[in-house]
Amino acid sequence: MSDLVVLRRQQIVAAAESVIIERGLQHLSLAEIEKKAGMSRGQLTYYFPTKEEILLAVFDRCVENIHRRIAGPLESIAAKGIKGWPLVREIMAAVVRDIVTEDPFYPLEYTFLAQVGYRKDFGKRLNELYSHWRSCMAADLDCDADPAVIANLMVVLQGFLHGLAIQRLVDPGMIDSGAVTETFLVMVDLYLERILKHGTAVSGVDQASEFNSTRTKILAEVVQ
Secondary structure, eight states, rough: HHHHHHHHHHHHHHHHHHHHHOOOGGGGHHHHHHHHOOOHHHHHHOOOOOOHHHHHHHHHHHHHHHHHHHHHHHHHHHHHHHHHHHHHHHHHHHHHHHTTTOOHHHHHHHHHHHHTTHHHHHHHHHHHHHHHHHHHHHHHHOOSHHHHHHHHHHHHHHEEEEEEHHHHOOOOSSSOOOOOOOOHHHHHHHHHHHHHHSSSOOOOOHHHHHHHHHHHHHHHHHHO
């Protein structure tokens, strides 16, 4: 790909991102992108034959922006020399602080999710991203436990981040994200303590017998 092609594609993606930020995803059209980029329809479709391809490129740009924004905080965390769950704990808190409700990433993400049934390329892109994030968290956790249990835990951590992002999009002032995150992480603290003790997830009768004491410990930690 020549430098000119790269430049033109970047201009189109930047124009599309600006339209989403200024007017919302519902107003993103080829006509609006043309106007913002100062290009004709022929130029636009030469570099991106469909609007969906532009959406995927904007999505990739948003992911790069997220990684760039949290790179500094992550470097500071890494410099502390902490490892394992304490490291993942701080990374989770940094990611929560980085949730920017005006970021085009979130409306794009949920647009993709709404269309994964008939847009396999959208589903593929999301799956690649989510799998990458879970793998990174699992590597940072570096926990000596059943891999299947750790994989399930990564899904839970990711689900928490997604759920919190949705609630902040709906009403940014509705919740204290820091307090909610700490409450969630306290519960994970206790869960990890348990799986490290047993080497696997506790289920059935053992799980039921531990429920009351675990609940008491969680409430005590949260109150503190």
